[in-house]
Structure formats: C-alpha cells, structure tokens
Amino acid sequence: MLEQLLNSILKADFLFAVLRITAPILFATLGAVVAEKAGVVNIGLEGTMMITALFGFLIAYWTQSWILGVLGAVLVGALLGLMMGFFALKLKTDIILAGIAVNMLGAGGTIFLLNMFTGLRGNTGNLVSPNILIPTISIPLINKIPILGEILSGHAILTYLAFLFVWLMWVLLYKTPVGLNIRAVGENADAASSVGVSVLKVKYIAIALSGAMAGFGGAFMSMYYSQGWNSGMVAGRGFIALAAQAMGRGEPVGSMLSSLLFGMAQALRTKVSGLQGVSSYLVAMIPYLVTVIGLVLYSIGQTRKMRKHSIRPVL
Amino acid sequence: MEPSELVVQMKGITKIYPNGIAANRSVDFSVRAGEIHALIGENGAGKSTLMKILFGLELPTEGEILVNGEPATFASPLDAISKGIGMVHQHFMLVPSLTVAENIVLGMAPRKSGLFIDYKEAVRLTMENAEKYNLHVEPDARVADITTGMKQKVEILKALVRGARVLILDEPTAVLTTQETVGLFKELKALREQGFTIIFISHKLNEIKELTDRITIMRGGKSVGVFDTDSISEQEISRHMVGRDVILTVEKDEATPGEVVLQVDDLHYVNEWGKRALDGVTFSVRSGEIVGIAGVEGNGQRELVDILFGLRLPEKGDARVGGKSLIGQPQARIRNLGVSYVPEDRMTFGIAETGSIEENVISDRFHHRRFNRGPLFRMKELHKESDQLILDYAVLCKARSQEVGMLSGGNIQKVVVAREFSSDPILIIADQPTRGIDVGATELIRKRLVDLSRAGAAVLLVSADLNEVMELSDSLIVFYEGKIAGCFDDGLWDDVMMGEYMLGIKRQSDEEIGRASYA
Numbered sequence: 041m042l043e044q045l046l047n048s049i050l051k052a053d054f055l056f057a058v059l060r061i062t063a064p065i066l067f068a069t070l071g072a073v074v075a076e077k078a079g080v081v082n083i084g085l086e087g088t089m090m091i092t093a094l095f096g097f098l099i100a101y102w103t104q105s106w107i108l109g110v111l112g113a114v115l116v117g118a119l120l121g122l123m124m125g126f127f128a129l130k131l132k133t134d135i136i137l138a139g140i141a142v143n144m145l146g147a148g149g150t151i152f153l154l155n156m157f158t159g160l161r162g163n164t165g166n167l168v169s170p171n172i173l174i175p176t177i178s179i180p181l182i183n184k185i186p187i188l189g190e191i192l193s194g195h196a197i198l199t200y201l202a203f204l205f206v207w208l209m210w211v212l213l214y215k216t217p218v219g220l221n222i223r224a225v226g227e228n229a230d231a232a233s234s235v236g237v238s239v240l241k242v243k244y245i246a247i248a249l250s251g252a253m254a255g256f257g258g259a260f261m262s263m264y265y266s267q268g269w270n271s272g273m274v275a276g277r278g279f280i281a282l283a284a285q286a287m288g289r290g291e292p293v294g295s296m297l298s299s300l301l302f303g304m305a306q307a308l309r310t311k312v313s314g315l316q317g318v319s320s321y322l323v324a325m326i327p328y329l330v331t332v333i334g335l336v337l338y339s340i341g342q343t344r345k346m347r348k349h350s351i352r353p354v355l
Numbered sequence: 356m357e358p359s360e361l362v363v364q365m366k367g368i369t370k371i372y373p374n375g376i377a378a379n380r381s382v383d384f385s386v387r388a389g390e391i392h393a394l395i396g397e398n399g400a401g402k403s404t405l406m407k408i409l410f411g412l413e414l415p416t417e418g419e420i421l422v423n424g425e426p427a428t429f430a431s432p433l434d435a436i437s438k439g440i441g442m443v444h445q446h447f448m449l450v451p452s453l454t455v456a457e458n459i460v461l462g463m464a465p466r467k468s469g470l471f472i473d474y475k476e477a478v479r480l481t482m483e484n485a486e487k488y489n490l491h492v493e494p495d496a497r498v499a500d501i502t503t504g505m506k507q508k509v510e511i512l513k514a515l516v517r518g519a520r521v522l523i524l525d526e527p528t529a530v531l532t533t534q535e536t537v538g539l540f541k542e543l544k545a546l547r548e549q550g551f552t553i554i555f556i557s558h559k560l561n562e563i564k565e566l567t568d569r570i571t572i573m574r575g576g577k578s579v580g581v582f583d584t585d586s587i588s589e590q591e592i593s594r595h596m597v598g599r600d601v602i603l604t605v606e607k608d609e610a611t612p613g614e615v616v617l618q619v620d621d622l623h624y625v626n627e628w629g630k631r632a633l634d635g636v637t638f639s640v641r642s643g644e645i646v647g648i649a650g651v652e653g654n655g656q657r658e659l660v661d662i663l664f665g666l667r668l669p670e671k672g673d674a675r676v677g678g679k680s681l682i683g684q685p686q687a688r689i690r691n692l693g694v695s696y697v698p699e700d701r702m703t704f705g706i707a708e709t710g711s712i713e714e715n716v717i718s719d720r721f722h723h724r725r726f727n728r729g730p731l732f733r734m735k736e737l738h739k740e741s742d743q744l745i746l747d748y749a750v751l752c753k754a755r756s757q758e759v760g761m762l763s764g765g766n767i768q769k770v771v772v773a774r775e776f777s778s779d780p781i782l783i784i785a786d787q788p789t790r791g792i793d794v795g796a797t798e799l800i801r802k803r804l805v806d807l808s809r810a811g812a813a814v815l816l817v818s819a820d821l822n823e824v825m826e827l828s829d830s831l832i833v834f835y836e837g838k839i840a841g842c843f844d845d846g847l848w849d850d851v852m853m854g855e856y857m858l859g860i861k862r863q864s865d866e867e868i869g870r871a872s873y874a
Contacts, residue, residue, distance in 0.1 A: 215471050217464040224450045224461050231448040235462035235513070236433050 052190035062303025063202040064257040068281030071253030078246030079226035083139030086278025087146025092258030100172040117255025121247040163270035174264040210292040305330035368418035378404035396573035411435040441514025442523040451499035504535030593854035610829040612641035616813035622672035632658040634837040638871035645814040647828030655837040695780035705771040708760035713741040748773035765796030842871040
C-alpha cells in the first residue's frame with residue numbers, strides 16, 4: 041500500500057496538484073500577513089472567501105467575463121475588509137467578533153443570496169460555462185522541459201498570480217512608504233502616530249488589502265478550483281491561512297512555505313483517499329491535523345524564545 | 356530680559372484632570388534660547404504634565420503658551436513639532452524591528468519613482484544629521500539590536516531631523532549606564548553650542564549641577580522657583596524639592612521590636628535595561644516594627660519588592676522569612692510563610708477588576724477547609740467572611756456582589772488591604788499603600804498598619820510619599836541608586852536630612868548602614 045502511495049506521490053502530477061491546491065490558501069495567507077503586520081487580526085478570511093467566491097462567480101456569469109468576475113470578487117473582498125475595519129476601528133467592536141460575523145455571513149448569507157439571485161439551492165450547478173472559468177496557460181519553453189514543465193506549466197493564471205503576489209507583498213511591506221507605515225503601526229502604534237502617521241488610515245488600508253487577497257482566493261475557488269460555487273467549498277482554508285501566517289512568522293516568504301506545506305497535506309489527502317482500505321473520513325483529517333501539529337510546533341518555538349527573558353511570566 | 360530671548364513661555368498653566376486631580380496649579384515656566392534648563396521635582400510634582408502640555412499631548416485647563424513670543428495652541432504633538440518643539444520620551448517611541456534609518460524617516464519617508472522608499476536617501480539623511488549633530492548611530496542596525504544609549508540618540512535625531520529647536524528630555528539618564536550618561540552630556544552640551552535649547556527633566560542633583568544653566572523646581576503641582584544653577588547649592592535644591600507643605604502626624608506607641616522576621620542579604624539585581632538596580636542591599640525587619648524605605652522612585656525599590664514577592668529573580672543574594680528563602684518561590688508558598696503584599700499597581704496585581712468584592716477578598720483563602728464542603732463552597736461561610744471584612748475595613752459599597760472595578764480608588768485599596776491584612780500575616784510588604792486615594796481610606800490604612808505592627812507583625816513600608824514613611828516608620832532606610840544610602844532608627848529625622856540622602860548629596864558610612872541588619 042505504501043508503495044502504491046509513494047508511486048502516486050513521486051510523480052509530476054502530484055506536485056502540479058500541490059501548487060494548484062496551495063494557490064487559494066496562499067492568497068488568503070497573504071491577506072492574513074498584511075493584516076497582522078498592521079496589528080489587525082483578520083479572522084474573517086473564511087467568510088470573505090465564501091462571499092467573494094459567490095460574487096466572483098455571479099459577476100462572471102452575468103457579464104460572461106472571468107476577468108470582471110475576479111475583479112468583482114477582489115472589490116467585494118476589499119469592501120468586506122473595510123466593513124470589518126469600520127466595525128472594529130470606528131465603532132470599537134472587538135475585531136474578532138467582527139470577523140466571526142463575516143464568517144457567519146459567509147456560511148449562511150451566501151446560500152440565501154444565491155437563492156435570491158438565481159433560485160438555485162446550495163450550488164451553482166449548470167450555470168457554469170467554459171468562458172467564465174479562469175483560463176490556464178502553458179508557458180512557452182518551460183513546458184518543453186520534462187517533469188519541471190509538467191509541474192510548472194499549464195496552471196490557471198491566478199495560480200501564477202498567487203506566487204507573484206508573495207513577491208509583490210514583500211515589496212509592498214519592505215520597499216514602500218505604505219509598507220513602512222503598516223509595519224510601524226502594527227508594532228508600535230504610539231511611535232507611528234507620534235510622527236504624524238495616521239494609525240487609523242494605515243489599518244484601513246491593511247484590512248482592505250487583506251480582504252482583497254481573500255477575494256482573489258475566493259474567485260480562484262469558485263471560478264477554477266471547484267468549477268462553480270457550492271456552500272461547502274472553502275472548507276476552512278481561511279482558517280488554515282491564519283495558521284500558515286503564524287507558522288511563517290508573518291513574513292511573505294515564510295508564509296508561502298507554510299502554505300505549501302498545507303497545500304501538500306491537502307494534495308496528500310486526495311492521493312491517500314484513492315487507496316483501498318483507508319477510511320475516507322480519517323483521511324479527510326490530514327490537512328487539519330497538519331495544521332494543528334504545525335501550530336503546536338510553532339508555539340513550542342515561541343515559548344522557548346520567551347523563556348530566555350529573565351522575568352518570569354506571572355500573569 | 357528681552358522677551359524675544361525666551362523661546363518658550365508658559366504662563367499660568369493649570370491642569371485639572373477629569374477625576375479632579377490638579378496636576379498643575381498656575382505654573383509659570385520659561386526657557387531662554389540656547390540654554391539647558393532643568394525641570395526638577397519629586398514624582399507627582401507635575402513636571403511630566405507640564406511637559407505633556409508643552410508637547411501637545413495634554414490640553415491645559417487654563418493658561419497660555421508662547422513660542423518665540425507668539426501665542427501657540429498645541430492640540431497634538433504634530434502642532435508642537437511644527438513649532439520646533441521635540442520630545443524624547445522616557446519610553447522610547449521607536450519601532451524595534453525597523454532599522455535606525457527607517458525609524459528616523461518614519462512618516463516622512465523619502466521616495467524614488469513615486470512608489471518606493473528611497474532607503475539610500477534615508478540612510479544618507481541619517482548619516483548627514485548624525486554627523487552634523489555629532490550623534491553617532493548605525494543607520495542599518497535594527498533598533499531591537501542597539502543599546503539603550505543609541506536608541507536615545509536615535510530619538511534625539513528624530514526630533515532634530517523634524518526641525519526641533521527645543522528638545523524636551525524626560526529623565527533621559529534613568530535608563531542609561533554611567534558611560535552612556537557621560538556620552539549623552541557631551542552631546543547635549545555640543546547641541547547647546549549649536550544654539551539648541553534643551554529642557555532636561557531629572558531628579559539627579561549631580562547631573563543637574565554638571566549640565567544645566569538654570570533650574571525650575573516644582574513641588575505639589577506648583578513652581579517653587581527658578582534659579583541659576585551656579586548660584587544654588589545642592590542642599591538648597593533638595594530643600595525646595597522635598598520640603599513638606601503639611602506635616603502629618605500619626606499617633607503610635609513606642610515600638611517593641613522582637614525577633615527578625617525578614618532578613619535580606621546582599622541582594623544584587625540588574626534590570627531589563629541592563630542597569631544595576633540593586634547593588635548589595637542588606638537589612639532586616641523585626642516583628643513589631645515598621646521599617647520604611649524612602650527614596651526617589653527608580654532607585655531600586657520596585658525591584659526589591661518584586662524580588663521579595665517572587666516576581667523577579669535576583670542575580671545574587673537571599674531574602675528569608677523565618678529562615679526560609681523567598682527567592683523565586685511561587686506566590687502561594689510565599690503567602691503560606693505568612694507574607695502579605697499590598698502591591699503598588701493595585702489594578703493589575705491587587706484585584707481582579709471585573710470580579711465581585713467577595714470574590715476578591717476571599718481569593719487568598721477560598722481553598723481553606725472551612726469554606727468548602729466536598730466540591731462545593733459553603734456559600735454562607737464565604738458571605739459571612741466577606742461581609743465581616745467589608746464591615747471591618749469600611750468598604751463603601753452597595754453589596755458584596757458589586758464589581759470591584761466600579762468602586763472608587765480608595766475603596767478598591769480597602770478591598771486589597773482587607774484581604775492582605777486579615778490573613779494573620781507575620782510580614783506585610785506595603786508598596787505605596789496610599790498612593791492616589793482619598794484621605795479617609797489613607798487614614799484607615801495607615802492606622803491599620805500601625806495596629807498590626809504593634810500587635811506583632813513586621814511591616815516593610817515602601818513609599819514615595821515622604822510624609823508617610825517619615826511618620827509611620829520606626830526605622831528608616833533610604834535608597835539611592837540601588838544601595839542603602841542611610842539608615843535611621845532614632846526617629847530623629849526631618850525632610851531636609853531625608854532630601855540630602857535621597858538625592859545622593861550625603862551617604863552614611865558602611866558601618867552605619869550595617870545597622871540596618873540585625874542578623
């Protein structure tokens with residue numbers, strides 16, 4: 041059985057799947073990264089992905105344009121981020137509660153909205169047509185390379201975009217004044233405001249960006265990954281993104297690596313469930329189990345670091 | 356003097372906080388261009404409030420501010436910065452993970468191609484100003500990795516780069532080592548030569564004598580006077596600073612000290628800023644006496660109390676109660692030895708704010724057998740106990756179930772002492788027990804402290820309130836720079852004398868200081 045598993049993993053199509061599965065997690069993780077850098081916890085990524093997945097698909101269906109669908113999803117995501125910001129920063133609700141509200145809206149509200157707009161229940165079924173799905177592209181030259189070409193070429197445009205965004209996020213955070221302000225606000229808001237940086241504005245920018253990232257992730261899910269929208273589609277990816285952000289120490293590149301780990305766990309799950317004699321329910325746990333183990337290892341590392349300080353935690 | 360010479364004039368500044376505390380009462384304060392002006396006073400004298408007003412962090416209730424002879428209103432620090440006033444806070448306003456250069460240009464980052472930070476320009480700007488003002492920093496180092504002394508230079512540079520002509524330094528040497536202080540003074544003098552004006556907040560007399568041109572002394576929210584540094588002696592400064600306006604008297608019987616309860620031996624501790632906070636402290640507290648620790652805050656008192664209650668670990672030395680060491684012990688064990696603790700920060704360490712009065716007063720004894728039956732509480736017993744304590748300590752409240760955080764400061768403190776004083780302690784550590792509370796609660800707490808000591812408890816009283824330590828204590832220990840500067844057990848002390856020891860003008864011989872210990 042193990043041999044069978046190894047055979048299926050040590051193939052180009054497995055690594056291709058890893059990249060494909062990682063992409064939506066990576067989008068959401070980058071959303072978690074930018075929010076966290078500004079000192080905002082965006083726990084509403086899951087709900088944001090659900091909602092943007094639906095709107096992305098519907099807009100694409102109405103306009104018959106996948107590009108407008110993606111842009112619509114990103115816009116809706118940014119607006120949801122701003123809404124959370126408005127609740128948390130202006131109305132002073134707890135940001136966690138605002139995030140939970142978005143998640144519940146994502147779980148229940150989307151089914152209602154789908155029904156209202158289309159009369160369908162739970163999934164978009166036969167609305168799917170090829171021209172509203174995100175196209176794949178094969179990269180010239182690279183697609184000629186054996187194995188590597190099979191892994192890297194032929195992905196959806198958004199898959200490449202996800203990995204490009206890792207670099208762009210790094211540039212934004214470390215090479216632009218906006219990024220400098222985001223990092224300063226997240227680490228010492230008093231210091232930032234004492235030199236005239238508007239803490240509020242910076243936090244709004246960060247959470248809107250965070251929502252926009254989740255919007256890309258949502259669009260990817262409904263307009264490529266699942267080829268249509270259904271209510272159980274996001275399946276915890278927004279939460280896994282928070283774990284990936286933490287494990288990646290909040291840095292774009294580190295978070296990409298932990299996203300890949302989770303993507304790999306998910307890909308493994310599909311491979312293992314194909315094997316005979318393995319409980320599919322048990323196998324379904326793999327990505328989440330990896331998340332828990334990853335977070336535990338991360339926390340152990342953090343605690344060790346804290347022990348170096350001479351003052352004992354008393355509270 | 357020509358008014359144009361005065362860069363900053365503050366006239367009749369009064370600040371009354373919403374809770375009714377008057378931090379400044381018609382204070383006049385002015386600074387000449389190109390001088391280093393000391394602002395000196397005890398904790399709570401109103402120095403910080405006055406400077407917060409000047410830097411736009413607080414709005415004055417009354418009074419006006421003139422900058423270069425023109426009236427100015429500061430609604431925020433940005434207004435103050437635009438008028439050329441910069442402030443270096445005691446707690447640095449820096450972002451640790453950013454580099455020095457990034458911190459300096461934060462909020463005004465130079466750009467290239469419109470979108471990106473011109474980091475090279477930031478470094479150049481930093482270097483240029485570092486060179487110009489002789490404040491050497493490493494532009495590429497992360498602030499988290501640099502020394503406290505360099506962080507301070509970064510803060511000063513930050514203000515200068517933003518065009519500050521007047522620099523407010525809030526106790527800048529409190530966090531520096533001796534060498535760093537020497538360096539800072541050189542830099543400040545060089546800035547004075549370049550025409551900058553510096554307001555230097557401190558309560559270290561030797562530093563003020565060495566560095567400053569003029570001194571404004573504050574006490575009790577008022578300005579006591581302005582002096583030329585050269586024409587006033589340290590003794591006079593000390594007298595103006597710590598003089599008591601009202602003499603408090605507490606009635607108490609003669610102490611009859613018994614056995615040694617707390618023995619502190621040669622404690623050494625280096626605090627989080629690398630400063631030697633305790634440097635060989637040895638003393639005893641005997642049963643039946645109140646030993647007071649006086650001193651300007653920040654001379655090691657905080658660290659001593661934390662060590663005694665197991666909140667910090669000393670580098671060296673021991674503290675024992677009844678022969679058993681307290682060092683690094685869990686708080687429950689320290690309490691089991693009969694130690695009670697009235698913490699300075701009552702909201703964090705004294706009470707659970709959202710808990711009820713009852714829950715707070717029983718929090719050290721709820722596990723006693725008399726309050727439990729199997730897995731359940733004997734609620735009647737708990738109610739009886741808390742009602743009795745509320746009555747005994749005159750806690751003004753609606754019911755025992757009332758949330759503690761809703762009470763007034765004085766009543767919150769009564770809840771703390773009700774718990775701490777009623778557990779038959781053999782040693783009470785009282786850290787600023789009456790700070791910021793009303794007269795009634797203050798009197799009750801002081802009286803109970805005396806009663807408990809006369810009934811045989813050992814009391815260690817740490818207080819920045821000179822009246823309180825001088826009147827309550829049977830013997831007094833003065834802390835200065837982590838050491839005992841003097842100890843007195845004859846009751847013949849006065850504020851002039853205390854001031855001289857507290858501010859480091861005088862120090863007893865080692866032999867005299869040795870009398871603090873009876874071991």
